[in-house]
Amino acid sequence: xxxxxxxxxxxPNSLWKATAGAQELNPALxxxxxxxxxVIGAGFTGLRCALTLAEAGxxxxxxxxxxxxxxxxxxxxxxxxxxxxxxTPEMLQKILGPTYFERLTQASLTSADxxxxxxxxxxxxxxxxxxxxxxxxxxxxxRRKSEAGVAAWNTFGAGMxxxxxxxxxxxxxxxxxxxxxxxxxxxxxxxxxxxRGVAAAAKSRGVMIxxxxxxxxxxxxxxxxxxxxxxxxxxxxxxxxxxxxYSGALLPDLAASVLPLTPIQIATGPLPEGLIDAIxxxxxxxxxxxxxxxxxxxxxxxxxxxxxxxxxxxxGDFGGFEWLMQDAxxxxxxxxxxxxxxxxxxxxAVTDDHLPxxxxxxxxxxxxxxxxxxxxxxxxxxxxxxxxxxxxxAPDSLAFPVTQARSFPFGRTKxxxxxxxxxxMKLMDHIEMR
Numbered sequence: 359x360x361x362x363x364x365x366x367x368x369x370p371n372s373l374w375k376a377t378a379g380a381q382e383l384n385p386a387l388x389x390x391x392x393x394x395x396x397v398i399g400a401g402f403t404g405l406r407c408a409l410t411l412a413e414a415g416x417x418x419x420x421x422x423x424x425x426x427x428x429x430x431x432x433x434x435x436x437x438x439x440x441x442x443x444x445x446t447p448e449m450l451q452k453i454l455g456p457t458y459f460e461r462l463t464q465a466s467l468t469s470a471d472x473x474x475x476x477x478x479x480x481x482x483x484x485x486x487x488x489x490x491x492x493x494x495x496x497x498x499x500x501r502r503k504s505e506a507g508v509a510a511w512n513t514f515g516a517g518m519x520x521x522x523x524x525x526x527x528x529x530x531x532x533x534x535x536x537x538x539x540x541x542x543x544x545x546x547x548x549x550x551x552x553x554r555g556v557a558a559a560a561k562s563r564g565v566m567i568x569x570x571x572x573x574x575x576x577x578x579x580x581x582x583x584x585x586x587x588x589x590x591x592x593x594x595x596x597x598x599x600x601x602x603x604y605s606g607a608l609l610p611d612l613a614a615s616v617l618p619l620t621p622i623q624i625a626t627g628p629l630p631e632g633l634i635d636a637i638x639x640x641x642x643x644x645x646x647x648x649x650x651x652x653x654x655x656x657x658x659x660x661x662x663x664x665x666x667x668x669x670x671x672x673x674g675d676f677g678g679f680e681w682l683m684q685d686a687x688x689x690x691x692x693x694x695x696x697x698x699x700x701x702x703x704x705x706x707a708v709t710d711d712h713l714p715x716x717x718x719x720x721x722x723x724x725x726x727x728x729x730x731x732x733x734x735x736x737x738x739x740x741x742x743x744x745x746x747x748x749x750x751x752a753p754d755s756l757a758f759p760v761t762q763a764r765s766f767p768f769g770r771t772k773x774x775x776x777x778x779x780x781x782x783m784k785l786m787d788h789i790e791m792r
Contacts, residue, residue: 372623373663384568389589396597403600417564421592423604430733433621434706435623467543490641494535496647504520519539529638529640544643573585598725602737615728615764617710624698628659664685714758715758
């Protein structure tokens with residue numbers, strides 16, 4: 359298994375990079391190291407796994423093509439949404455069966471609580487807030503579906519509730535949606551600061567992190583794995599692959615098993631209080647029920663962040679920002695004419711069953727990936743579970759079922775038609791809202 363060396367990528371023009379503060383990059387791997395575990399990918403999954411293992415006394419080396427939080431972990435919307443993207447428990451149980459349905463339901467519903475508890479435990483400065491997640495319905499059909507889902511999920515302790523009318527207008531600051539659902543356990547973080555905080559906690563416990571160190575080959579000799587980089591190598595008993603939507607030719611089966619979507623975001627500078635005071639005044643995050651969703655948040659310094667689904671463009675860039683700015687003004691007319699100072703995008707991995715996937719392709723190798731837009735919380739759960747497996751937990755005792763990677767159905771065709779599909783979904787959303 360091999361991959362071409364990739365030069366260290368440039369960082370995106372994101373609000374998170376602009377406000378996270380300066381930090382020295384982790385050095386590239388030079389020479390050969392020995393460890394108990396090699397982690398490929400310095401995002402949420404890999405870092406949480408490394409931290410948990412280090413606290414158990416393992417020697418861990420983390421390798422990344424870029425650096426801590428360069429990929430989706432430092433680019434996402436920072437919304438902590440403690441729900442799997444399934445409308446009803448019945449749908450999820452049909453996919454998983456009773457045992458894993460119970461485990462994964464519990465893991466997802468408590469994922470936000472677990473994340474915020476971890477942030478408190480390690481004293482991570484990432485501007486956390488657990489003020490709730492508001493998901494607004496774009497039409498009556500979406501409302502009926504959400505009503506059924508709330509009733510069903512609340513029997514498992516989700517604690518969600520409906521809002522509409524004056525109360526919805528008060529907490530959202532928009533009258534463009536007739537109803538919505540609040541999930542009180544939801545919240546927000548500054549994602550790049552979170553990734554850096556987890557990395558700092560891991561390094562203080564002995565984890566070695568090397569940026570600008572793409573793994574160019576991965577081989578197994580007997581019971582020992584060797585991960586080679588352009589200027590060094592790490593040998594270990596276990597290797598964890600935590601590359602998610604940035605999986606490439608190193609393990610082609612992983613890239614083929616997901617559909618890479620490209621969320622994009624825009625953000626303002628600090629806005630006048632009189633302009634923004636009615637928007638999300640209690641600190642909720644917000645998203646909607648359209649096929650091409652919007653998601654947004656208001657920062658403590660009165661910046662607005664607004665996100666949606668973009669399309670890949672040439673040179674690793676992203677398209678769709680003009681539509682995003684227009685949609686922001688449609689949802690929040692108060693923002694008409696504001697200057698959007700930052701624009702950036704990334705890649706997330708969507709699985710065919712919309713569930714996170716835990717793979718064990720060969721003895722001593724683990725993969726955690728596929729968070730379907732719920733990665734801020736669930737990726738940390740996955741990282742912990744991967745560590746539990748390495749520390750001796752039986753595969754059938756884990757919160758996630760251990761499966762083999764399989765190609766996304768019609769994946770190549772869907773990737774090629776992604777731009778056209780996004781346009782069609784936007785048209786369908788527009789018709790439904792009218």
